[in-house]
Amino acid sequence: MTTNKPTPLVEMRDISIAFGGIRAVDHVSVDLHPGEVVGLLGHNGAGKSTLIKCLSGAYHADSGQILINGKPVTINNPRDARAQNIETIYQTLALADNLTASANLFLGRELITGAGFVDDAQMEAETRKIMGRLNPNFRKFNVPVSALSGGQRQSVAIARAVYFNAKILIMDEPTAALGPQETQMVAELIQELKAQGLGIFLIEHDIHNVMKLCDRASVMKNGQLVGTVNIADVTDEDILGMIIMGKKPAKAA
Amino acid sequence: MTDAASNSPKSEHKPQSEAKRSLLQTLEVDTRLLGMIGAFLVICLSFQFWTGIRAMPVFVPNPLEWLSAGRFFVPQNTFNITIQTVSVAIMAAGMVFVIVMRHIDLSVGSLLALCSSVMAVFQTQIMPNTFGFGLEHPLTAPLSVLVGILTGVIVGSFQGWLIGYQRIPSFIVTLGGLLIWSRVAYFIAGGQTVGPLDGTFLMLGGTNGTIGVTASWILGAIAAAGAVYGLIKSRRARAGHGFPVKPVWAEAALSAIAVAAILGFVALLNSNEVPTARLRRLFAARGETMPEGYTEFYGIPISVLLLLIVALVLTVMSSRTRLGRYIYATGGNPDAAELSGINTRLLTVKVFGLMGGLCGISAAVASARLSNHSLDLGSLDELRVIAAAVIGGTALAGGMGTVYGAILGALIMQSLQSGMAMVGVDAPFQNIVVGMVLVLAVWIDIQYRKRTGV
Ligand SMILES: Nc1ncnc2c1ncn2[C@@H]1O[C@H](COP(=O)(O)OP(=O)(O)OP(=O)(O)O)[C@@H](O)[C@H]1O
Ligand SMILES: [Mg+2]
Numbered sequence: 001m002t003t004n005k006p007t008p009l010v011e012m013r014d015i016s017i018a019f020g021g022i023r024a025v026d027h028v029s030v031d032l033h034p035g036e037v038v039g040l041l042g043h044n045g046a047g048k049s050t051l052i053k054c055l056s057g058a059y060h061a062d063s064g065q066i067l068i069n070g071k072p073v074t075i076n077n078p079r080d081a082r083a084q085n086i087e088t089i090y091q092t093l094a095l096a097d098n099l100t101a102s103a104n105l106f107l108g109r110e111l112i113t114g115a116g117f118v119d120d121a122q123m124e125a126e127t128r129k130i131m132g133r134l135n136p137n138f139r140k141f142n143v144p145v146s147a148l149s150g151g152q153r154q155s156v157a158i159a160r161a162v163y164f165n166a167k168i169l170i171m172d173e174p175t176a177a178l179g180p181q182e183t184q185m186v187a188e189l190i191q192e193l194k195a196q197g198l199g200i201f202l203i204e205h206d207i208h209n210v211m212k213l214c215d216r217a218s219v220m221k222n223g224q225l226v227g228t229v230n231i232a233d234v235t236d237e238d239i240l241g242m243i244i245m246g247k248k249p250a251k252a253a
Numbered sequence: 254m255t256d257a258a259s260n261s262p263k264s265e266h267k268p269q270s271e272a273k274r275s276l277l278q279t280l281e282v283d284t285r286l287l288g289m290i291g292a293f294l295v296i297c298l299s300f301q302f303w304t305g306i307r308a309m310p311v312f313v314p315n316p317l318e319w320l321s322a323g324r325f326f327v328p329q330n331t332f333n334i335t336i337q338t339v340s341v342a343i344m345a346a347g348m349v350f351v352i353v354m355r356h357i358d359l360s361v362g363s364l365l366a367l368c369s370s371v372m373a374v375f376q377t378q379i380m381p382n383t384f385g386f387g388l389e390h391p392l393t394a395p396l397s398v399l400v401g402i403l404t405g406v407i408v409g410s411f412q413g414w415l416i417g418y419q420r421i422p423s424f425i426v427t428l429g430g431l432l433i434w435s436r437v438a439y440f441i442a443g444g445q446t447v448g449p450l451d452g453t454f455l456m457l458g459g460t461n462g463t464i465g466v467t468a469s470w471i472l473g474a475i476a477a478a479g480a481v482y483g484l485i486k487s488r489r490a491r492a493g494h495g496f497p498v499k500p501v502w503a504e505a506a507l508s509a510i511a512v513a514a515i516l517g518f519v520a521l522l523n524s525n526e527v528p529t530a531r532l533r534r535l536f537a538a539r540g541e542t543m544p545e546g547y548t549e550f551y552g553i554p555i556s557v558l559l560l561l562i563v564a565l566v567l568t569v570m571s572s573r574t575r576l577g578r579y580i581y582a583t584g585g586n587p588d589a590a591e592l593s594g595i596n597t598r599l600l601t602v603k604v605f606g607l608m609g610g611l612c613g614i615s616a617a618v619a620s621a622r623l624s625n626h627s628l629d630l631g632s633l634d635e636l637r638v639i640a641a642a643v644i645g646g647t648a649l650a651g652g653m654g655t656v657y658g659a660i661l662g663a664l665i666m667q668s669l670q671s672g673m674a675m676v677g678v679d680a681p682f683q684n685i686v687v688g689m690v691l692v693l694a695v696w697i698d699i700q701y702r703k704r705t706g707v
Contacts, residue, residue, distance in 0.1 A: 058592055079594035094592045096585035098652035099578075107582055108593035110575050117573040121490040 007070035009034045009199040010168055015054055015064035024050040025061075026223040032168065032199040037190060039214035039231075040203045041243055046220040048203045049091055052170045055201070056088040057081035068168075082108075087166035089157045091173045091203070097146035101138075102127035104145055105160045130159045134189065150177035158189060169193060169200045175209070187213060207236045221246040281499060282507070285646050285701060289661050292694075296665060300325035300672035307676060325672055328525035332551060334664070334671050335522065336459035339556045340365075340619040341634060342663035345641035346567050346656045347611035350604050352642055353584040355651035356416060356423035358605065360430030361612050362634030364408055366438040368616035372401035373447035373626030376454065394453035402613035408434065409609020410602050417601030431635065439628060448625025458621030462555040466523045469552035473519035480511040525551045556618045560660070563614065567656045580604060585652035640687070641666055644694040665690075 008031040017025045025047045032038050040048045053059040055066060057078040066073055068084050075081050081088070088094075095104045102123040111119045111126070124141055131138040135155040145153055154177060161169055171190075175183040190213055194200060204210050210217060211231060219226040219242040227248035229239070238249040301323035306312065308322045324330065344361050351358045376397040380386045386393055412430055416423045456462025464472070484507060491498050498504075527549045536543040571577035583590040583597050591597050620626045645662030647654030666687060673683045 056592070077594070078592050082594055088592070090592065092588070094586070094589040096582040096589045096652070098585035099582055103578065103582070104589075107578070107590070108595055110578060112575075117569075118575060118578055121487075121494050121496070124496065125494040 008032060008067075009036075009069060010055065010201075011065075011067040011070075012051070012055060013065040013067065015051060015061045015066075017050060017054060017059060017062045023223045025054070027064075028220065028223075028225045030201075030218045030225070030228065032201060034167075034199050035194055035197045036216070037194055037200045037202055037214045038228075039210045039217035040201055040220065041205075041210065041217055041239065042220035042226075043243060047223040048220055049172055051220070052088070052172060052201055052203065055081065055168075056086060056170055058088075079108075082164075085165065085167035086170065087161035087164060087168070088170040089154075089161055089172065089174050091176065093150075093153050093157055093177075095145050095153055095156060098144050100124075100143065101131070101141055101145055101148070101156045104156055105130075105163060107160075109164065126163070127159070130163050131155065134159050134162065135185065151179060151182035154178060154182065154186070158186065162189075162193070167198060169198050171200060172203045173205065174202070175204070175206070183209075207239060210239065211236055219243055281503075283655075284705075285698070286655075286658065286661075288697075288701070289645065289658065289665070293661065293665050293668065296668050296672065297326055300668070300676065303672075303676045325675060328521065330671070330675070331521055332525040332554075334667050335557055336554055336622065337671065338660075338664050338667040339459070339554075339560045340615045340622070341637045341641055341667070342560050342660045343563050343611050343615045343618065344608075344634065344638040345645070345659040345663045346563055347608040348638050348642040349645075349647050349654040349656055349659045350567075350571070350580050351423075351608050352639075352647045352649060353580055353651055353654045354601065354604055355584055355587070356601070356604070357639070357649075358412075358423065358427045358430075358608050359635050359639075360412065360427040360434060361608065361638050362631040362636075363431045363434035363438070364405060364609060364612040365616045365619065365631035365634055366628075367408065367434040367441070368401040368405045368613040369620040369626045369630050370438040370442040370447065371404045372397045372454075372617060373450060373620060374441055375400050376451050377447055388449070388451045389453070390451075391453070393451045394456075397451065397454055398457070398613075398617050401616055402610050405609035405611070405613030405616070406606050407609070409612065410606035412609070413602035413605025416605065417598035423605075435632070442626055442628065444628070446625050446627050450620065450625055454617070455621045455624055456555055457559070457617050458624065459554045459556045459618075460551070461621070461624075463551040463553060464555065464558065465552040466550045467552075469519050469523050472553065472558075473516050477512040477515045480515065481508045484508055484511070519553065522553050522557070523550050527551055556622070559614065559618065563611065564656055564660055571656060576600075576603065581652060637663075637666060640691045644691060646698060648698075662694075 010032040011029075012031070013029050015025055015028050016023065028047070028051055030038065030040070030051070040052065042048050050059065054061040054064075055075065057075045057080050060076060066075060073080075073084060075084070075086075078088075096107065099107070102120070105127050106123045111122045113119045113122075128141060131141075135152070138152060138155060140148055140152065145156060148156070154174060158174065175186050178186065187209065190200060190202070202210075202214060204213070214231050216228055216230055217239060218228040219239065221243070226242045226246050229242070229249070234249060241247055241249060302316065302319045303323075304325045305319035305321070305323035308324055309318070313319075344365070348358060348361065376388065376393050380390070380393055380396070381388070408430070412423075412426050415421050415426045484504060488498050488504060499507075529543075529548075532547065532549055533543050571580070579590065579595045579597075579600055582593070583595060583600060587597060616631070619630055623630070641663035642654065642659040643649065643662070644665055645655070645658030645660070647659060669687060669690060670683055673686060678686070
């Protein structure tokens with residue numbers, strides 16, 4: 001479904017980044033089209049999180065290029081990424097434990113009253129609205145998020161991405177902390193956002209979810225790209241082979 | 254979480270079971286604050302009894318007698334304690350933000366000395382010699398205070414820059430500051446006490462500058478009205494969005510408590526009589542003689558007013574502005590704050606700059622209270638300030654703390670110290686007690702957090 005689209009939404013070209021001596025990401029190129037879910041796969045420490053952190057502004061690539069809608073952009077910090085409508089749901093839930101759900105949802109982009117003060121009531125109202133859609137069982141609006149369960153925290157992080165109209169969504173193991181029901185909720189949400197035309201990078205270890213949710217998958221091993229395949233053209237064994245052996249199946253795109 | 258498969262079990266955070274709504278929950282008051290107020294009252298009562306027993310010529314086994322004979326809770330003593338608290342309390346209010354950001358500032362006492370020496374030398378030497386404005390020129394006091402605050406902001410921001418941008422731990426930077434600034438202050442002051450200071454400047458010290466009874470009542474009334482208005486307004490805002498609000502009686506009770514507390518405080522300060530000898534001197538200075546039976550009361554000291562303004566501004570900043578929100582977010586999770594696009598390095602500079610500015614204000618109050626710049630001004634203040642913030646519920650782990658808590662902490666410490674001095678506890682033993690109270694307060698806080706799960 002992605003073969004003949006002219007310009008990708010995101011193109012990361014030849015990205016490299018090293019920490020000390022470790023080449024965490026080594027000349028990796030991936031791309032993403034609107035309405036597409038691209039899985040990033042690989043064993044622990046393969047460099048998946050590091051790669052997408054270059055896109056979300058948490059890290060700055062040593063070399064390589066990032067293009068959004070065909071235009072080269074510089075992303076030096078998370079603010080730059082947000083300005084490009086890139087939202088990230090981090091593996092290590094980036095929430096401030098001591099603040100409420102709405103304070104976290106709006107962190108860095110608070111709603112402001114006419115007098116220039118943070119408008120907590122308005123922000124809580126918006127939070128209630130969006131949570132009503134994403135996670136209707138959510139009730140804990142007035143307590144710090146440290147009092148929330150893993151799934152509830154995750155839904156706050158997802159709500160943040162959805163609320164601010166992300167065009168490019170990065171999800172780093174969004175279901176790692178979730179029970180089956182919440183995982184299902186996230187899966188449905190991904191389908192819905194995809195239908196709205198968002199491009200989604202999904203880092204996911206569960207091969208089952210990958211086969212179900214992704215259109216393409218890029219597999220990394222030891223910082224390098226093993227290859228990118230169309231999910232429709234491969235079996236889960238093929239993908240496991242790529243992850244474990246680092247070998248690209250013959251028939252893959 | 255990294256190694257966990259995607260179907261790993263749900264993390265063990267379980268939602269707290271909904272407890273029955275007690276009276277306190279309905280009122281939505283801060284139970285930790287109540288605890289601190291309770292502790293404060295216990296301290297006051299103990300000293301009231303103790304001083305009462307000591308004041309009796311013969312021991313009477315009647316607690317009511319002790320209470321009425323007590324010397325602790327009398328207008329003059331409460332007035333003095335309030336005045337003595339101001340300098341440490343102003344700095345403790347700023348220390349809250351430093352600690353919330355997971356930093357520490359050991360240099361505040363030293364920086365206070367530096368600001369004080371700059372202000373003293375500025376008004377006694379630089380102003381007269383360079384600009385030809387002597388002491389008692391109307392511009393002397395405001396310009397001196399400005400220069401003092403500026404000194405604090407610049408030094409504080411510089412320390413903040415070293416911490417935020419150069420990534421040197423705050424403990425190290427401010428430990429260096431502790432050693433450096435007090436010595437710099439020593440050289441600026443030429444190794445001696447600098448004084449006398451400007452008369453208007455001295456009004457910041459406490460007894461020498463009070464606003465009188467009428468103005469105090471007017472201010473108290475305005476503050477009480479403001480508190481009630483604020484409660485109503487925030488209720489309206491919540492109700493307007495259809496959120497649950499407290500029952501009206503709870504809201505009314507809170508308003509009544511707020512009004513009573515404000516007016517009670519004013520009444521307390523207003524009941525302290527100016528000593529007759531002092532009044533005579535004041536009249537004599539104006540070339541008049543004091544009418545027989547003339548009395549006057551102090552009212553709110555300007556220094557206390559200053560503290561209240563600082564407390565109000567910082568409380569609003571912490572709870573109602575982006576700056577405050579970012580400080581707490583950074584303390585709660587620095588990575589999350591950074592990933593949310595908050596410039597945490599610049600924020601560090603701002604927080605330490607603010608701390609420095611507050612040291613400047615405190616320096617003005619402290620040197621005005623002593624009516625000159627003395628060399629040991631501010632020494633060991635860093636410990637008092639940190640202790641006040643911590644007793645007031647600021648968690649050294651970061652992310653948690655309130656301005657009013659820190660001020661209450663400063664008040665508790667000063668009450669302990671004054672009370673012990675009154676009942677004749679030796680200075681070394683006073684330190685032992687204060688040290689034990691500090692550790693005890695933190696222990697209680699940890700137990701409290703364990704129980705309530707916050
Ligand atoms: N900030 C850092 N400093 C030093 N080394 C790092 C840093 N971040 C990542 N690395 C290293 O880079 C490599 C890639 O890490 P990364 O977090 O990208 O792996 P991952 O593919 O996301 O793994 P996982 O599936 O476990 O999340 C690892 O060897 C890791 O140790
Ligand atoms: Mg990772």
